[in-house]
Amino acid sequence: MRNTIIVTVLLFIAVVAASVYYFSDSSSRQENATKALQYLPADTYFITAFRNNETTDTIFQHFELFEAIQGKQDFDNLKTLKQDFLSSEALKAKVQDVEIILSYHPSTSGIATLYTVALNEKLNNKALEAIFQGIDKKYKQNHTDTLGHRIYSFDKGIKDSILYCTLHENILFAGYERPIIQQVIDKKVKKLDTKQIEFFIEQNSKNTPLSLYFNNHQFSAFAKKIMRPKFGVYLNQIDSLQGSTAWNLNFKDDALIFKGETKLDLNHHHYLHLFANQSPQVQTLANFLPKNTASYINYSLSNITSFHSGLNDLFVYRKEADKIKRHQKLIENEGKVVFQSDILSLWNDEFAIAELDNEAMLGLVSLADSTKFVETAKKISSNQGDDIYQFDYSNILYSSFGDPFKTFQRPYFTRIGKVLVIANQTGILRKYRQAYFDNQMMSGTAIFKNHSAIQSNRANVTFYIEPETAKNTIINNLKSEYAKDFRDKEQFGYQNFYSTSFQLSGNEGEFVSGFYALYKSKNRLGGTAEWTFQLNSKLINNPWVFNQTENSKFILVQEQDHTVHALSPSGKELWKTLFQGEILGQPIQLQDRSILLNTRSRLYRFSPDGKLLPGFSIGLENNASAGLILSTFNNEKRIYIPCSNQIAAYDLAGKKIQNWKNPTVDSKILYDLKATTIANQHYIIAATSQGSVYFFNEIGGLVNKQELNTNGQTLKNPIGLITTSDKKNSFVIVPATQGEIIKVPFEGEPIRSKVGDWGSNFTFNFEDVSGSADKDYVVLSDNNLTVYNQKDNTKYFEYKFVDEVSNRPNFFKVTNNNDLVAVGTNNRMIYIFSEDGLVRNGFPVEGLSKFYFGPIDFGNNASYLISSKRDHKLYAYKF
Template sequence: MRNTIIVTVLLFIAVVAASIYYFSDSSSKQETATKTLQYLPADTYFIAAFRNNETTDTIFQNFELFEAIQGKQDFDNLKTIKQDFLSAASIKGKVQDVEVILTYHPTKSGIASLYTVGLNEKINDKILEVLFQGVDKKYKKNQTDTLGHRIYSFDKGIKDSVLFCTLHENILFAGYNPSIIHQVIDKSVKKLDHKQIEFFISQNSKNTPLSLYFSNNQIAALAKKIMRSKFGMYLNQIDSLQGSTAWNLNFKDDALIFKGETQLNLNQHNYLQLFAHQSPQVQTLANFLPKNTSSYINYSLSDINSFHRSLSDLFTYRKEADKIKSHQKLIENEGKVIFQTDILPLWNDEFAIAELDNENILGLVSLADSSKFIETSKKISSNQGDDIYQFDYSNILYSSFGDPFKSFQRPYFTRIGKVLVVANQTGVLRKYRQAYFDNQMMSGTAIFKNHTAIQSNRANVTFYIEPETAKNTINNNLKSEYAKNFRDKELFGYQNFYSTSLQVSGNAGGFISGFYALYKSKNRFGGTAAWTFQMNSKLINNPWVFNQTENSKFILVQEQDHTVYALSPSGKELWKTLFQGEILGQPIQLQDRSILLNTRSRLYRFSPDGKLIPGFSVALPSNASAGLTLTNFNNEKRIYIPCSNQIAVYDLTGKKIEDWKNPSLNSKILFDLKAATIANQNFIIAGTSQGSVYFFNEAGTLIRKEELNVNGQTLKNPIGLITTSDMKNSFVIVPKDKGEVIKVPFEGDPIKLKIGDWGTNFTFNFEDVSGSADKDYVVLSDNNLSVYNQKDSTKYFAYKFVDDVSNRPLFFKVTNNNDLVAVGTDNRMIYIFNEDGLVRNGFPVEGMSKFYFGPIDFGNNSSYLISSKRDHKIYVYKF
């Protein structure tokens, strides 16, 4: 199908932006360009204006997007004009701070660019010849006379790099294709319409680096120029589109973002015009598309009734109304279903079409009432088995929504909740249902999540494409020379775009529009792994970072066979060893840089070079249920390890503390033990799964036991601790279901508090997320992450995950003030949140749920994500 080819049109817009960025000054002002624009040919593809400032020589010079989409040859030509001509000593004064117009034009052999420079003082050809004498001597200069104008050429002996230039009406026109210059000076060549020029100038922002302008019909013209085949249903919607578009650029180091206005010719009849009087809506159908979607268009309506009236008028204009009515009459006679009163009310305000990587097509429609749809569909469809049906009558969807469903004459359909999914083959729908119920959806991918973060969340029409997924279709439909450029990863970088989208929203007969392209920048946060390390099996613990020496660190990871690796900050293996079992809890590094940790069966202490400290490892008397706690009561360090319903205690030499009374608790200890000293009294605190809280002293004597009323619930979350200078205001926090926590004071009666609305299946942590003096309640329930103030139970922030999340959040102290919340979803996406609840820049990133985020070496303030994928590799990303 010939749909995804539109990506090349959109990426061409990026070429224009990249070109301009090489020249533009982000703080400069733009002025009107009526004089220069009036000489440009009418078939000009794109136009942009910027000022030539000295300060722009180094702006964005390392912005890799330039060369990726411009191509090495054109990028070198671009630099040549800036460095060898506009910056030449003899010419520089004549063009300093003047407005430059960059335009792109069709030629017989391809597409050519033209640079138009209005001079700041009047000169003639004689003066110009003198100025050109100051150009670098490496150029061989020639001149010819054409159409009463002198055309100069500058040749440095490199193929396709001869620059042509002429002076016309005190404006310099320069480019690498002389035919465009001939069109400029030829009065018989049709030029840009004055209304188009006025629109561009009126929309030309004074506060952005550049404004990009094009006539809407030139998008289809460009597509025809580069395509080998006819339009598919995507491009058919813009084939006859008239009017103009002007966009202003918002700069982002790893993306191109344009926003502006699209003006339509209201005398034309085009499908997209049906949305011009709609208002933008939140679009949700993309969440129902499978992971192998290469492109889609999502449509949404604010007034579905006016849309249907306008669609009916369009059918009349196209002389299709009688055919449509005959189909509807057949449904009424045979199915006893009236189209206007029985079928149209079934639809909600959103629909979409999508192309998959194998070029199969899906259609989606939001249902207003699924139960009514089921009832009505029985009269107009046939059961094909496996929850798949086929419409018995033609053009039901085309009559309802128009052009997007023209290829679905009598489609098969299935229903997912309140969404109808249609296809022309039953096999496509069977694979779709399998992908949906296996949670293999596009909305769960890092590419889609990162792209939706930069585009608007409201629109009437959104076109989205992933070039990597769509590359086969793009290659098949581009003309050979353009397909070659698309595939060329050495000279171009088109396939390095993660994603691209175009959005339009109704605006009183016109459109507010935007273009978004996310690039695989090497400099993008999390874009490319700084290094990888191959393991033999999967990572089973969160990686840890410890001090190796006084000025270096190392990374500790453990894989499934319990092998432990020590890696340098650059990814070099320092040593490896085998532990007896999986590491539990958080290892602790001591002052001598040795590391304490325990597995289920043993206690380890080893130096940063991997050698065991004498006396270790130590066999535990019974299996540990969580990681150790280190105390320093009375200047004596002790190690406390929860072993189901008992506690094992050791000193730093690995010797068991004999005077520990080794009491038995009533049930399994929840996670690690807590230690506190309040009013000169030392405490070891344990919470149990049956809802009891035990307070021991350092010798194991039971000071207090509080049996809580948890209504028979088995507790599964760690306890929290609030300590002050007195026992009445120091608390153990015990989370329970139904949004409640119990505050157990060190002295006094327990206090039950209602905090939120979570149910029985939740995770609870007590960590400092907000950066305040107090720790916060962090709750993950039903894929909702919520952070509450523990003093007044107000909610700091909440986040709803699209994917299922069954993993407990992680916490990383990247700043001195607070912990960052981190979540790994079941769909292998990693999120890092700032204290304001916003997803940190560069996230989500694809990776398994065991990971680390923070610094990895001294002298390097950057944070790194250390994670893994299903290939059993460690991936380290710089942020």
């Protein structure tokens, strides 16, 4: 299929324009732009402009997007124009702060760039020649006369690097292809239409740094220039499109965002015209596309009746109406189904087509009534098995929706809820169903989620493509010279785009349009790892960050073979050692900077340089079931370790607490213990899987026990703690089954409250997420993350994951007020949430579920994500 090549058109246009972001001047004088534009040939692909001033130097050196698309050679040519000519002493004063126009044109060798500079003082050729004498002597200068003009050439002896220049109407035109210069000065060559120029000037916003303009007809011409002859179903929709488009730029470090207006020539009959009088709608069908989707177009309607009326008019104009009516009559006679009343009423307001990475095509249609569809489908389709059917009559979808479904003559289909999925082969649908029920969908990927965050959530037409997934199709459909450039990662960066989309939203006969592209920028938040570190096996714990000295920190990680590595904030290994078993719970750093932790069988205390303190490590009499806690009694620090159904106690020297009674509980202790002091009474608290809560004193004596009714269910989550100066108003928080919370007071009867409806495999944590004075209930159930206010059980926020999530959330204190909740999905996506429930900028990021987020060194306020992938590398991303 000749479909995904549209990305090359869009990327080239967008990045060339964005490359001059820092060049532009929002106070561009419209008369200068009009004067310069009127000499450009009518077949100009697209144009943009910038001011010649000192800010251009920065962009030439640092703007990686420009070099990625232009290629290093063209990028160097542009730098040459700036440095050797416009910045030369002889010419500098003549062009300071003047407007420079970049335009792109068809040429015999490919695509030619033209630089147009309107001079700020009147010059003639004699004066110009004198100025050129001051240009760097490394150039061999020459000139020829043609069409009454003198064309100068500057040759520095490198192939394809001769710069040609002429003076016309006090405007310098320069480029590396002489025929383009000749077209400018040749009066016989058709130039840009006055109305096109006026549209561009009119749409050029003074509040944004850059405006980009192109003739819609040239959009198709540009595509034909770089791709093989045959258009596919995507590009057929822009072929012969008339009118103009003008966009203004909103710039982000990791994305290009253009918004503006697309004006259509209403004298032409074109499929996209059908959406110009629709109003933008929320589009949802992309959520039903599989992960291997390379590209798609999603269409949505606000007025289905007017769409069908306009589509019928288009069929009449194309002289297809009679043929379509014959097909509909056949369905009515044989299937006893009236097309207008019985079939058109089945469809809802949204449809889409998509191309997969193997070039197979899918179609999707939103159903208005799935029950009615099932009944009607029995009359017009045949069962192929495995919940797959085939329409018995051709052109049903083409008659209903037009051009997107022209390639689906008599397709197969399957139904997923209220969405009809269509393909030309049953095998495609069988693979689709497997992907859907395995939750292998595009909407769950980091790329799609990040892209959805920058584009509009409402539109009538959305083109979307992922260059990496579509890579093979793009290469196959580009002409050989452009395919070579696309593959060339040394000279170009085409494949460094995560995703690209183009949107149209109806606006009373015209369109509000937008272009969006995410780039793998080195400067993007989380885009490129600051450093990596190779492990020998997978990470089995979240990384931890501890103080190494008064002014430096280090990172501690443990891999599957139980090797522990200490890394500097720059990712250099400081030391490594082998522990006996996996570290349990959260290690604790003491005032002397030594670190205290336990594995299943041993208790460790070591200094930041990795050396064990005297007396450590210590073998535990009973295997630990969770991590230790540290508590203070009579100014003495004590270590308490849950050991399944027992509690062990040690001092900081690793000695057993002599009078500790080694209490035993009725079943396994839930995670870590809790310790507190209320009304001069010291408590060690344990909750068990059978639903008992134990309150022990400082020597392990039982103070209180509450046996909770758990309806025979085994408890699986950690408890929380609310303390005040009053025992009756201090509580142990126990998450029960079926959405209940049990508040167990230190004195008095338990209090039950219904908080939500949770599945049997929910996770519960009691953490400060909201930034309020109290901790919150954080519940993850059925892939739904919900944070509740613990006082009144109201929701702070809720987030539904597309991916399966079976990992317990993590919590990181990045601010002084609250913890950030973080979730790693089963599909290897990491989400970090702010206290308002929004996914933080730059997330989700690909990575396994063991990770750290926060600062990693003194004097550096940035947060870092330290995570791993299946290659067993640690990656540190700066945010």
